[in-house]
Amino acid sequence: MNIIVFDACALPEGFQKPDSFNSVNPSQGFTVRYPRxxxxxxxxxVSILTDANSExxxxxxxxxxxxxxxxxxxxxxxxxxLRKEALEIMVPxxxxxxxxxxxxxxxxxxxxxxxxxxxxxxxxxxxxxxLDGFQRLDSGxxxxxxxxxxxxxxxxxxxxxxxxxxxxxxxxxxxxxxxxPGLGDVALPVLFARALGEEHKVFRGCLGVVYWDGMKDRMxxxxxxxxxxxxxxxxxxxxxxxxxxxxVTANFVxxxxxxxxxxxxxxxxxxxxxxxxxxxxxxxxSTFDQKGCVxxxxxxxxxxxxxxxxxxxxLLGTAMEKVEDxxxxxxxxxxxxxxxxxxxxxxxxxxxxGSGALMLKGRSGSWTVVFDPxxxxxxSNCRRVVxxxxxxxxxxxxxxxxxxxxxxxxxxxxxxxxxKEAIASxxxxxxxxxxxxxxxxxxxxxxxxxxxxxxxxxLYKLIDLEDSKPR
Amino acid sequence: MKMMxxxxxxxxxxxxxxxxxxxxxxxxxxxxxxxxxxxYQYSSNPTYANYAEKRGxxxxxxxxxxxxxxxxxxxxxxxxxxxxxxxxxEAVFKTSxxxxxxxxxxxxxxxxxxxxxASLIGSMxxxxxxxxxxxxxxxxxxPAQSQFSSxxxxxxxxxxxLSMGKGGFYVNEDNQLQNExxxxxxxxxxxxxxxxxxxxxxxAFVRWMDWLExxxxxFELSTNSRIMETGGFKGQSREVSRVELYELLGRLxxxxxSSIISEYGMTxxxxxxxxxxxxxxxxxxxxxxxxxxxxxxxSLVLDVNTLSExxxxxxGVLCHFDLAxxxxxxxxxxxxxxxxxxxxxxxxxxxxxxxxxxxxxxAMDDFPxxxx
Numbered sequence: 001m002n003i004i005v006f007d008a009c010a011l012p013e014g015f016q017k018p019d020s021f022n023s024v025n026p027s028q029g030f031t032v033r034y035p036r037x038x039x040x041x042x043x044x045x046v047s048i049l050t051d052a053n054s055e056x057x058x059x060x061x062x063x064x065x066x067x068x069x070x071x072x073x074x075x076x077x078x079x080x081x082l083r084k085e086a087l088e089i090m091v092p093x094x095x096x097x098x099x100x101x102x103x104x105x106x107x108x109x110x111x112x113x114x115x116x117x118x119x120x121x122x123x124x125x126x127x128x129x130x131l132d133g134f135q136r137l138d139s140g141x142x143x144x145x146x147x148x149x150x151x152x153x154x155x156x157x158x159x160x161x162x163x164x165x166x167x168x169x170x171x172x173x174x175x176x177x178x179x180x181p182g183l184g185d186v187a188l189p190v191l192f193a194r195a196l197g198e199e200h201k202v203f204r205g206c207l208g209v210v211y212w213d214g215m216k217d218r219m220x221x222x223x224x225x226x227x228x229x230x231x232x233x234x235x236x237x238x239x240x241x242x243x244x245x246x247x248v249t250a251n252f253v254x255x256x257x258x259x260x261x262x263x264x265x266x267x268x269x270x271x272x273x274x275x276x277x278x279x280x281x282x283x284x285x286s287t288f289d290q291k292g293c294v295x296x297x298x299x300x301x302x303x304x305x306x307x308x309x310x311x312x313x314x315l316l317g318t319a320m321e322k323v324e325d326x327x328x329x330x331x332x333x334x335x336x337x338x339x340x341x342x343x344x345x346x347x348x349x350x351x352x353x354g355s356g357a358l359m360l361k362g363r364s365g366s367w368t369v370v371f372d373p374x375x376x377x378x379x380s381n382c383r384r385v386v387x388x389x390x391x392x393x394x395x396x397x398x399x400x401x402x403x404x405x406x407x408x409x410x411x412x413x414x415x416x417x418x419x420k421e422a423i424a425s426x427x428x429x430x431x432x433x434x435x436x437x438x439x440x441x442x443x444x445x446x447x448x449x450x451x452x453x454x455x456x457x458x459l460y461k462l463i464d465l466e467d468s469k470p471r
Numbered sequence: 472m473k474m475m476x477x478x479x480x481x482x483x484x485x486x487x488x489x490x491x492x493x494x495x496x497x498x499x500x501x502x503x504x505x506x507x508x509x510x511y512q513y514s515s516n517p518t519y520a521n522y523a524e525k526r527g528x529x530x531x532x533x534x535x536x537x538x539x540x541x542x543x544x545x546x547x548x549x550x551x552x553x554x555x556x557x558x559x560x561e562a563v564f565k566t567s568x569x570x571x572x573x574x575x576x577x578x579x580x581x582x583x584x585x586x587x588x589a590s591l592i593g594s595m596x597x598x599x600x601x602x603x604x605x606x607x608x609x610x611x612x613x614p615a616q617s618q619f620s621s622x623x624x625x626x627x628x629x630x631x632x633l634s635m636g637k638g639g640f641y642v643n644e645d646n647q648l649q650n651e652x653x654x655x656x657x658x659x660x661x662x663x664x665x666x667x668x669x670x671x672x673x674x675a676f677v678r679w680m681d682w683l684e685x686x687x688x689x690f691e692l693s694t695n696s697r698i699m700e701t702g703g704f705k706g707q708s709r710e711v712s713r714v715e716l717y718e719l720l721g722r723l724x725x726x727x728x729s730s731i732i733s734e735y736g737m738t739x740x741x742x743x744x745x746x747x748x749x750x751x752x753x754x755x756x757x758x759x760x761x762x763x764x765x766x767x768x769x770s771l772v773l774d775v776n777t778l779s780e781x782x783x784x785x786x787g788v789l790c791h792f793d794l795a796x797x798x799x800x801x802x803x804x805x806x807x808x809x810x811x812x813x814x815x816x817x818x819x820x821x822x823x824x825x826x827x828x829x830x831x832x833x834a835m836d837d838f839p840x841x842x843x
Contacts, residue, residue, distance in 0.1 A: 337775035338788045338806050342545040345522075345804060349546045352521030365776070 006089050008034045008186040008211035010193035013204045014048050015041075024213060026183055027331070030092035034211045042223040045208055046150060049176035050226065052205030053149045057174045059202055061121070061131040067199040068168055069114025071192055076109050082195055089187035094160045096289055096330040101160070103327060104288065108161030108188070111446040112168060121172060123447045124456050131174060134465050142465040147173025148228025148251065151459060154242060155181045155189075156214050156234045159288045163189035165446070166231055167207070173460045175228065176206040182233070184291075186211050214238070221245050229253060229458055251458040255450065258409040259379060261401065262296035262438060263423065264312070265415030269305025275315055277414050277438075282319035284412055284438035286367070289329050289383040294410045294434075294441050297379035298387040300397050309390035310358070313371040316388065317360035320367045329366045329384050339382040340365055375400050398426055405431040409451065412441040477555045477798065480511055481586050484794055488589040488767060492597040495815070496766040504767070504794055505536035508801045516554040519800065537771060537780060541790050542800035547577035547739045552799045555582045564621035566738045579621065579738050582798030587741045590795035591625045592632055594765045598732060598745050600633045603666050603695050607638035608656060610671025610679060616644050621738045622701065626670055634668070648675065650682050657690055667692055669724065670699040673716060680719050691725035698726060701734040714757050717748060728757055735762050735819065739803050741795035742768045744817065761816025762809075767794040772811045778804075783811040786820060 011017055018041065021033040037045075056064070074080045083105070090101040110116065121128035125145060127135045134142035151170035155163045163181035167189055170177035181189045189209045197204040224230060229251040232242045239254045246252045262284070268277040285296055301309040332340065347359045347370055358371040367384035377400055378387045391397050401408060411432050413420055424435035433452040434444065447455060484504070495501075510530040513520045519542070523529065526540040533539065542552055547566070551557060561584045566577035581587060599605065607630045612620065614627035623640070630638055641653045660667045669692075671679070683689065698720050721728045729749050736743040744762035751758050764770050771780050772787040781787045789807045796803065808820040 332776075334775055334786075334788075334808060335806075338808070341775065341778060341788070341804065342543040342806060345541070345543040346545040346549055348525055349518060349522045349542065350549060352518040352525075353550060 001085060001088050003085070003088050004029060005031045005033060006093070006186065006190075008032050008181075008190055008209075010190045010197070010207070010209045011035075012045070012048050012052060012206065012208045014052075015045055015208070022213070024183065027092035027095060032093060032183065032186055032211065034213075037210070037212065039222070043226075045178060045210075046152075046223050046226045049150050049178055049206060049208060052202075053174075053176045055202045056171070056176065056206045059174070059200075061128055061172065061174070063200075064171055064174070065114050065117045065121075067196060067203065068112060068117060068171065070199050071195045072109050072112035072114075074195060075105060075112070075188075075192075082191060086187055086191050089191070090160050091330075093187050094184045094330070095333065096160070097328040099327050100287075100289065100330065104160050105188075107287075107443050108164065112164065116446055117168070117172065120446045120455075124454060131172070131460075134463075140467050142467075144463045144465070145173070145460045146463055147175040147460045149176060150227040151175040151177045151229050151231065152224070152227040153177065153179045153231040154214075154233065155179065155185055156232075156238055159292050160185050160188055162233065163209075164192045166233075167192065167209070169455060169459060170231075171203075171207070173456065175459065176208075178208045178210075178227070180214075181209065181211055183211065183213075224250065231255070231459075253458040257407075258293035259298075259377075259404060259407040260292070260294050260296045260410050260412070260441065261377075261408060262299035262412045262441075263397070263414070264299060264301045265413065265419060265423070266302045266305035267416040267419065268414040269301070269307040269309075269312060271306050274305070274307040274312055275319075278312065278315035278319040279322070280414065280438040281316060281412075282323045283327075284441045285386050286320070286323045286327055286329065286384055287442040290385070291383065292442060294444060296386065296412055296438070296441065298377060298389065300375075300389050300391045302394070303390055303392045309388065310371065313358060313360065313369060313388050316386075317369050320360075320369060320384070321362055324362055324366050324384075332366075332383065336382045337365075339380060340368065340385070343368060343370070343380055343382065343385060377401065377404050394423070394426070398430060401427075402430040408432050410434040410436065410441055410444070412436055412438040414438055476511055477515065477582065480507065480797055481583050484508075484767070484797060485586060485589040488586075488593040488765075488795070490593075492593060492766060494766070501766070501769060501794075502536050505539065505769075505792055505801065506530070506533065508794055508797050509533065509536070509539045511797065512554040512801060516552075518550075519552075519554065536769070536792060539792065539802045541792075541802035541804035543804045544577060544737070544739050544806060547579060548575065551578060551580045553580050553582065554800070555798050562624070563619065564624065564738050565619040577738060579741075579799060581741070584624075586795055586797065587621075587624070588628050588632075590742045590765070590767065591628060594743055594745065595625075595629050595633055597765070599668050599697050599699065604634060604637075605666040605668040605696060606660055607634040607668050607670060608653065608660075609638065609640050610642060610648065610653075610669070610675040611640060612642045612644070612646075613640040622672075622736065625736070625743075637665075638667070642675065648679055648682070650679065653679070654688060657692070661690055661692060664693045666695040666697075668697045668699060670701070672701055673713075676700060676716065676720060680723055683723050689723045689725065696724070696726055696730065698724060698731045699734055700731060701736060713759075717757055733759070733762070737803075737805065739796075739799075740768075740791055740793045742793045744768070744770065746816070759818070761812040761814060761818050763816045764791070768792065770809075770811075770817050772809055772817070773804075781811070783813055786810050789817065789819075 018035045020036045022036050023031050023033045025031055074082045087101045091098050129135055130145045134144045137143050153166045163179055163185045167177050167179050179189055193207050193209045224246055230246045231253045232239055233255045235257050239256055243252055347357055350357050356373040360369040369386055371388045375389055408431050411427050413423055413435055513530050523540045528540050559582055560580045562581045564579045609626040611623050614623040617623040641649045717728050717731050720731055731748055733746040734743050742765055744764045746762040747760045749758050769792045771790045773790050774781055775788050789805045789809045791803050810818045812818055
């Protein structure tokens with residue numbers, strides 16, 4: 001295949017697609033087209049999805065899981081044309097290399113299988129059939145879980161796969177779903193929605209995916225009036241703007257941008273383990289080209305191990321180059337290239353002041369490691385740039401991190417298990433909700449309680465049917 | 472000894488800035504001065520000297536001013552960039568931009584405000600005061616209330632030295648536009664037929680014009696009045712394009728669009744570039760004629776990956792060589808994207824438009840990503 005144009009929409013049956021399109025070039029030579037929707041189109045979309053909701057509601061949740069699982073299998077099947085198409089479109093839209101696209105798709109799709117989705121629901125509900133009708137939970141009452149009629153998800157600025165995950169969560173709750181993916185994530189949800197429609201006709205009515213440019217194309221506020229839940233991904237500024245437009249009658253679920261942090265303890269810096277540690281850290285940084293909220297941007301390295309932080313940085317540089325060989329980064333955008341020039345020049349200047357900073361760079365400028373003795377939290381807006389900061393006192397680090405507490409979520413820790421719990425305990429005091437290894441950091445479990453909450457929070461309501469009590 | 476050098480060099484540069492502007496200087500003049508400023512900065516700023524050497528440039532080896540290693544704007548956020556005695560710093564101006572990390576705002580430490588004054592007045596006189604002395608009505612805070620704002624300082628100096636105190640500032644301490652006061656003062660100049668120079672950021676103008684439109688107010692400014700818009704090429708307030716902004720500015724103030732001039736300045740640089748606008752007669756379209764530096768500034772467009780100079784027409788990152796920055800860093804590598812036009816001026820592209828960023832990391836938030 002040699003795809004150069006992608007239509008970023010999978011609209012529900014019954015919706016008259018407009019004739020005119022807007023287009024955007026996420027990468028040179030590749031065009032994403034999307035329908036030019038006017039205000040009344042938005043309203044029509046929501047009303048079609050609302051009408052179609054009764055269909056998916058009649059479908060047993062086990063069948064929904066099966067249909068989604070079947071599509072997931074197609075994304076994992078090396079010979080399936082759907083998977084090939086997805087990989088080809090992910091590269092120019094997400095700005096990642098084809099090798100990275102494969103890793104991302106594999107990591108994401110494995111969480112969309114029937115088994116994983118069944119596990120997911122089992123963790124949320126004592127009996128997942130509660131989504132199909134009333135179930136007796138205890139003596140005195142029955143209970144049913146009822147997803148909101150229409151789930152409207154705005155995935156601005158997401159990494160590939162996030163949109164599909166959000167869409168699946170809505171469908172499992174038997175909501176109709178309207179998804180506006182981020183430009184970097186248009187490929188998977190559109191293809192997923194089309195494939196799901198081929199699996200079962202129900203999904204041709206209750207699911208809509210359409211991209212538009214959040215900066216240029218205005219959306220009609222009225223469409224928000226008729227949806228049950230709005231799920232928004234984005235910067236604080238974006239979240240705030242959307243939240244202000246959601247009516248009080250609708251649920252609002254926000255996923256804010258976050259800052260990934262890493263911590264390498266002295267136990268991970270023995271002569272035997274330091275190289276392995278560097279490899280895990282390098283892979284964790286490089287996955288998604290460091291664009292994920294789980295990607296470490298700064299790594300604190302504890303002194304006191306056999307290998308010093310200064311020595312370890314060299315190992316990290318070697319590991320970053322190896323990862324670059326196997327899992328190349330995508331082509332830098334102009335902004336990223338400028339950011340890298342700024343970073344390199346500013347670091348070189350600071351060295352002249354005796355800052356003690358060391359800088360290691362990839363052959364083609366594709367990655368940068370800055371060893372910076374200054375503890376203050378720093379991060380870059382370029383891809384594959386990590387600040388490494390030596391620490392002697394964990395408590396001091398906690399104080400520094402606490403200044404950016406509202407942006408913390410995932411902390412990757414490399415070290416012995418028995419210290420990990422103590423570290424997790426003190427990190428929990430500053431807002432961290434996930435302490436994991438570097439290896440697992442990019443790949444949270446589907447039931448990961450993001451921000452400490454259930455992934456289904458706000459997407460459904462529980463209905464109690466109380467038994468009549470004898471007089 | 473070093474300070475003597477600075478004083479002498481600053482004096483010589485001020486003499487140049489004070490001369491009426493009559494097109495770009497000969498290459499030899501600019502080159503000679505630029506290499507002297509580099510030599511001075513190399514000898515007076517050990518941090519910079521160390522950096523320049525790493526980039527293969529020393530006063531004895533360097534012959535081409537274009538090879539002077541530029542200081543990135545990011546460095547202004549990290550530590551003071553001072554070429555000379557830091558204890559003699561007269562003022563510190565700060566950038567207003569948001570910043571990731573704990574670095575905060577960029578700072579420009581100014582050793583000699585008179586050098587800044589000479590540069591800005593030389594340019595402002597050339598752009599706005601060559602024929603008349605309009606009153607300056609500035610939609611920014613009074614410099615007395617905004618000691619870190621280089622824009623306020625610049626307009627304060629202009630008010631005192633070129634408008635002879637006629638005019639004022641119309642943003643109060645709480646960042647509120649003093650709309651009624653501004654209307655009253657504009658009306659006074661309007662009725663007396665006295666020209667005005669209305670100056671402000673694009674953002675302030677949008678708020679001002681929203682207010683005017685709600686009340687149905689418009690003006691007929693006197694002939695030779697001008698509007699100076701600054702900081703409008705990046706990002707936008709509301710969803711107003713530059714063309715819309717100019718059309719509205721012209722219509723509500725009764726001035727031809729060719730009287731609207733855009734200023735490009737940055738805290739890290741003591742000189743400014745200006746862009747004139749014309750209207751293509753046949754089509755009525757607005758044409759921006761490119762930002763023109765004063766003779767003591769040269770701007771290059773560089774390849775973003777190699778930092779080598781790009782030919783006219785190719786898009787790259789802007790690097791300015793501003794002799795007025797003798798006390799800090801003459802060569803400044805920006806984060807702005809531009810193109811050199813055939814006439815030697817610069818068209819600003821701003822930050823390349825990427826509709827949305829590809830990530831959910833906070834590190835992405837440096838980029839504008841607005842609304843749904």
